[in-house]
Amino acid sequence: MKTRLLFCCLIGMILLTGCGTSKGKVRSNLVIDTAHSMSMRIKTGSLTSKGMVLVVENLIQDDNIVIVGGVDDDYHLEYQSGGKWYYVESLIEEYYVALLGKYYKDTIEQQINWETRYGTLSDGKYRLVKAFTEEKREDGKSVTQKEKFWLAVEFEIE
């Protein structure tokens, strides 16, 4: 009986350790919105192991819907392992970004350079994830509804 209890405690400790904030292997459970009218892609020929030119495209035609996102630096990288996505560990303990809300209208190109933050990526499958908020307005005025969503662009470093 004692063995069972010890076994349970051990399992519990392992699971709890996995839930911690350690920057080790942390699985991402973000749900990427693949059906949104906003999309992201990599500018052809721009991808290297140190960065890319990201193209963010907003195809929403409704004037009462505004897409707000972060500054160019506001993103994170994830890598794929065993069919699952994990956060790429940052070299910088706390990477600050300005908390500015930026309009995402039409098509925007962003120069992404992750060398300082993540170093040079080794071979593998990755995705770059950015958060946006869709704000619905009443007659173009007050915000009546906000919904956060995530977009990702997948790429391979070979």
Next chain:
Amino acid sequence: MKKYKYISLIMILIILFFATGDATIEKPVSATDKYDINRSDIVSERFTENQENASLAITNFFNYCLLKQKESKDEVKGYTVDGVSREYFPEYYGGNYINVFGNVVFEIVEEYYTKEFERSELYYEIIDILNIDPNNICFRPVKASYAYLIEKMEELGKLFGDLQWKDITGYGIDDYNNGLFIELKNGISEERLEAIKTIMNGIYCDLSYGDCEIKETSSLSPGEDVYSSTALYSVAFPAEKIVNGEHVIGYVTAGHCVDDTTDQFIYTNSNICIGEYHTGNRSLGGNADAAFFELTAGVTPFYRVYSDTTFIINENRVLSQGSVVKKRGRTTGVTSGTVKSTSYSASYCNTSFTDMVNTNMHGENGDSGGIVYTNPNSIDSAYIAGILCAGYTWLFINRSIYTKAGNVFTSLDVQLID
């Protein structure tokens, strides 16, 4: 045997609870709050119930005013609302409306809205007149009294009467904006528009005609949402700057929120132009990420945190490590945390900053420029601490940094308004 089974089961439940809650990122706080006016006609049962209570309370209030009027035995004259002429509305009363929860928002003229209003005699007097549960009402400070708005209605009535209603479709009291709205016919002359503006004398006025809409005066509160042509952000606190010997009243926000290459207009969420940023009025780097913009004439700087009850005392405080701080920004609203470092260096926007304050408050895109304040010993009033600038989030670890108010003053050569 059974005992161990239960222990195991409880442990598994605890583990599952933590495991599922860990990396889930919650949806942002809803934009609606207790000061937002209800605009929907599809409402919940709870809303309906609240609105019934609210209408009974407001009926009680109008009956109270009417009784005072009757007791005076004065002749009723001029424009009346529910039979009450302007002389019999209390001086503190600024109007009322129903918020998104169905509760009544009762507007109090600024002069009567004291720092600890909800402990004041007036507060209890109003609760007594309305005969309402204090949980079902909220109070909001406004500039103009209801009596003054009625006075303006009377003056406009005279003007439009003289003009035989040629240029006007209608006009009315706008409680929510503490002003009037006037619907004009196309083709009204500039001269008559000027006459209307003269009557309004700085009171909020929404003039609309055809496809054109002119917004007049408004107010700006610490932590309020604003936008320019390229960005959405928040404002911190009112300040003044001496330019060519004259005191210019304005507001401060984060320096990275403004574009220093060109002058730009700044608007509130309601599309009202409330200020203009002039190039050269920002500090981006060193010990400050701050900018000063001038308020448009007629825009009143308020000292109550936007969509909140906290009154900002016009003084700044230097905070120690471990101090409790709060911030208000457009995306995450009011959040709180503690000071982790009182002199912190960081780099963002390709710029290095020093002597900032590092906290564990949560912030997101759009919160930049918002007010950081502290009110450890008070329920309803707070001191200015600084301007929210940048943040960092890793799963459920939150960090944000702000520019100290003292550094804002020295870097921008501004001061708190006397």
